[in-house]
Amino acid sequence: MAIALSDALAYRGTFLLGAVFSLLPLATSLLLWIAIYRSGGQGLTIAGFDLNAMLSYYLVQYILGIVNTAEVEWDVTQQIRNGTLNTYLMRPLSYAMVRWDMMVAGIAVAAVLAVAPAALLFFAARPVLILPAAGWQWGAFLLAVVLGVHISFLMSLCLGWSAFWFLETSGFMQATFPFQMVLSGWLFPLELLPRAVWAVAGNLPWTYMTYFPLQIWLGRLDPAAVLRGFAFQAFWIAALFALAAFLWRRGIRRYEAVGG
Amino acid sequence: MPAVEVAGLTRIFTTVKRHGGLAGALRGLFRAERTEVRAVESATFSLEEGELVGFLGPNGAGKTTTLKMLSGLLHPTAGTARVLGFTPWERRDEFRRSISLVMGAKNQLWWDLPARDSLALNREIYGVPFDRWKKTVDDMVAMLDVGNRLDVQVRELSLGERMKFELIACLLHDPKVLFLDEPTIGLDVVSARRIREFLRDVNAKRRTTVLLTSHNMADIKGLCHRVLLINHGRIMHDGPLASLIERWAGTKRIALTASRPLVASELSPFGEVLALDGPAAVLCVNRDRAPAVTAEALAALPILDLTVEDPPIEDVIADIFREARPPVSALREQK
Numbered sequence: 361m362a363i364a365l366s367d368a369l370a371y372r373g374t375f376l377l378g379a380v381f382s383l384l385p386l387a388t389s390l391l392l393w394i395a396i397y398r399s400g401g402q403g404l405t406i407a408g409f410d411l412n413a414m415l416s417y418y419l420v421q422y423i424l425g426i427v428n429t430a431e432v433e434w435d436v437t438q439q440i441r442n443g444t445l446n447t448y449l450m451r452p453l454s455y456a457m458v459r460w461d462m463m464v465a466g467i468a469v470a471a472v473l474a475v476a477p478a479a480l481l482f483f484a485a486r487p488v489l490i491l492p493a494a495g496w497q498w499g500a501f502l503l504a505v506v507l508g509v510h511i512s513f514l515m516s517l518c519l520g521w522s523a524f525w526f527l528e529t530s531g532f533m534q535a536t537f538p539f540q541m542v543l544s545g546w547l548f549p550l551e552l553l554p555r556a557v558w559a560v561a562g563n564l565p566w567t568y569m570t571y572f573p574l575q576i577w578l579g580r581l582d583p584a585a586v587l588r589g590f591a592f593q594a595f596w597i598a599a600l601f602a603l604a605a606f607l608w609r610r611g612i613r614r615y616e617a618v619g620g
Numbered sequence: 621m622p623a624v625e626v627a628g629l630t631r632i633f634t635t636v637k638r639h640g641g642l643a644g645a646l647r648g649l650f651r652a653e654r655t656e657v658r659a660v661e662s663a664t665f666s667l668e669e670g671e672l673v674g675f676l677g678p679n680g681a682g683k684t685t686t687l688k689m690l691s692g693l694l695h696p697t698a699g700t701a702r703v704l705g706f707t708p709w710e711r712r713d714e715f716r717r718s719i720s721l722v723m724g725a726k727n728q729l730w731w732d733l734p735a736r737d738s739l740a741l742n743r744e745i746y747g748v749p750f751d752r753w754k755k756t757v758d759d760m761v762a763m764l765d766v767g768n769r770l771d772v773q774v775r776e777l778s779l780g781e782r783m784k785f786e787l788i789a790c791l792l793h794d795p796k797v798l799f800l801d802e803p804t805i806g807l808d809v810v811s812a813r814r815i816r817e818f819l820r821d822v823n824a825k826r827r828t829t830v831l832l833t834s835h836n837m838a839d840i841k842g843l844c845h846r847v848l849l850i851n852h853g854r855i856m857h858d859g860p861l862a863s864l865i866e867r868w869a870g871t872k873r874i875a876l877t878a879s880r881p882l883v884a885s886e887l888s889p890f891g892e893v894l895a896l897d898g899p900a901a902v903l904c905v906n907r908d909r910a911p912a913v914t915a916e917a918l919a920a921l922p923i924l925d926l927t928v929e930d931p932p933i934e935d936v937i938a939d940i941f942r943e944a945r946p947p948v949s950a951l952r953e954q955k
Contacts, residue, residue, distance in 0.1 A: 447728045449693055451745050452716040616633065617693040 375473050379426045386422045390415055407551040413578050416490040417549055420577055423478045424570050425546075427470045428509055432459060433533060436520025440611075443618040456517060456604065463513050493579050500586050504573035507593040512569045514600035521604065524611030545571035565596040621705065623797055623829040624667040624690065628699035631660040631685050631853075659685040661853035662699065667831060669796070672823045674844035675833040678941050682853040683833035684723075687799045690831070691721040704796055717746055720790040724802035727782060728789065729774045735785040736770045739792060746793035753792055760788045763818055780811035787815065791822060798822070800832035804839055816842045837934055851941050861933065869936045872910040874903040876917065877925040890917050899924075904931075 397404050397411040404410070409417065436459065439445040448455045482489055492498050519533060526532060541547055543566035550561060550571050561567060572589045575581050581589065637653040660682040667673055675683045688694040690701055692708035692715065701708055706715040722728075729738040743753045761767050764784040769777060777785065783803065791798070803819070804812040820843060823830050834840055840847055840861065847864060849857035857864055874891070878899045887893050890913050891905035905913045910928055917923060930936075 443726075446693055446726070449711065450691065450716065450721055450728075452713040453745060613695045615694070617688050 375426070375470055379474070379477060382422060382425060386418055389418045393418075407549065408580065409549060409551075409578075412488045412490050413580075414549070415485070415488045416578060417574055419481060419485055419489060420574055421546070421570060423474060423481070424505065424573070426477075427467055427474050428512065432463060432513060432516035433519040435459075435462075436517065437523040440520070440523040440615065441618075443616075445615070446617055449612075449617075456608070459517065460513065463509075467509065490578055492577050496583075497576055497579060501573050501576045504568075504576055504586075504589065504593065505570075507590070507597065508569040508573055511565050511593065511596050511600060514597065514604050515565060517604045518600065518607055521607040521611045524607070524614050540566060543567070544569050545574070563592070565600065568593045568596055622666040623669045623671075623704055624665075624831065625702045626666065626686075626690070626699070627664050627701070629660055629663040629686065629689060629696050629701050630658070630698040631682075631689060631694060632697045633657040633659055658853050660689070660696075663850075663853075663855050665848055665855060665858055667829055669829055670823065670827040671846065672820075672830045672844055673832075673846045673848060674840040675831060675848050675850060676835065676840055676937065677833075677850040678835060681850045681941075683850055684801050685853075686850070687721065687801050687831070687833060691719060691799050692716070693721075717793060718795055719797045719799065720793070720795040721799045722786055722790045722801065722803060724783065724800075724805040727774070727786060729782070729785060731775050732773060734771045734773055735766075735777065735789075738774065738785070738789055739770075742789050742792055748793050752794075756792050756794065757788060760791065760818070763821065764788065764814060780807050783807060783811070783815065784818075787818065791828075794826065795828065797829045797831070800830065802834055802836075803832060804834065804836055812836075812838065813842075819843060837937075841933070849937065849940060856940060865930045865933060865936055868940055869931050870907055871904050871931055872907050873929045873931055874905060874910065874914060874917070875927045875929065876901055876903070876921070876923050879922045879924050882921070886921065 393414045394411070396406075397414070400406075406414070439448075445455070448458055492501060519536075522532065543550075543561055543564060545567070550558060550567060553561060568589065572593065576586055576589075634654055634656055637655050663682075663686055675686065677683050685694065689696050690703055690708055692711045695709045704715065704718050706712055706718075708715065729735060730741070739757055742748075743750070748756075761770065764787070766781055766784050766788075769781050769785075772781075774782060774785070787803070800819075804815055807815065816839065819830060819832075822828050830843075832839065832843070844861070846859060847857065847861050848855055849864065857867065859867075873894070878901075881898045882896060882901050884893055884896055887896065887901055887903060891903040891909075893901060894904050895902040903913070903917075914926065914928060918926065
């Protein structure tokens, strides 16, 4: 863990770059929605979001985004393709655990680095920013974020393991990227999707990565719904864990251990 | 129980043939031509505890692939292997704690950190008690004379130093079996010799079973009690170096020095003239004819000095390896 931390610290430059560059899409979204709401007149709500809720949605999502910067699937694919996975295979370690360690270290560092910009941003956005009203919502939010991070971690692992089968996975990953952007609520709140689509998407793992925590933050879910959400998160973690274990077992047989 | 037991181990790689150029790349989109490479073909051998065995073969012979299977990195296509009673590719933790694989061409140390940190990390990973670890590392560092380089970032070390630290890092958990893939590749004569001494020492003192691959004859001659000759994935010889010459060298070299300059025509009746320089000459004769030729030459020529030698082992091995490549089979064309 210590080595993962020192490695992660070396990447604070990348963190800064990431944070700054994602400011642009954030600004775009905020400006767009302000324009939409303004044209709609006072008291407009879209899918239950008023202007402040919509803006808060993007602001909090931005912070979540810069904290969870793990590029797990890229690292994993690289290691499989050029054989650097060998070093890990030889040691009495679980590769998945090593990856998890690295992810936690990365997020820990990013979270610390993000405190200042987050405080600044929230302070600047005071007039519109919605904060969780009830105490339990803060706790639930944090728990949902942690579980959500694990869902996205497991999903990245699975995507990464696909390199055991496909030599060129970058095309595949780029193709799925837009889907992930939409399905995780990155572009716009998921409830804006057509009813039928939302009915399906609402059960998929992507919803439970950042969208579900955001809903808790904005106070849009009652305790029963929150508990249901946790159940979904737990289910997806278990399912993705099983899938990852399966892919690893199968994949490692095909591994060609190139190099040396 | 032997430390390493291999039976019928086979590994086939299936690769998609890629044609060059744009037309080839487009063609590759629609029809995938698969070729089969039989890297290791039915290898069978075993090593007792404490043996130091060399795997000799040209590039592409299957040495590294065999080592990768024995260390658990690769699954075989067929056959079985047991190392210390474990099946390597199940990669049990206890198995991984008892072996080590060192690849001369690939570094396992953390690039940006001093060597000392990598050694400490390995201690944690392998769970070696601090005192034992300290003693082992101190001994090895002294033996390899790298004490003053411990705090240098690995990326700044020379190849020889990196290799030495690599060895220490991979031996500090006292593995019972050590697999080495080209350990002296790219090293200067002095470093290579140091490493050979080190390995001999480790093998003698700690009874570590060592299987090393090399195409450097100095490694094989200097270290190995026994040699496994491998080519095209097949093991062609398994035994002490001396037996290799006996079995495969069909010829002997007769080096003679005469009291006057020699002429090719008077030498050729005795055998193939390999070298001729004034009064000195080297002849190549069939092994069984050597005694007779020696007697005839001594009788016919004014010889001052004559020695009968085995051909250099490198030549013997080169001859063994100079076989026609087996045809590579194209499995099928897929649309």
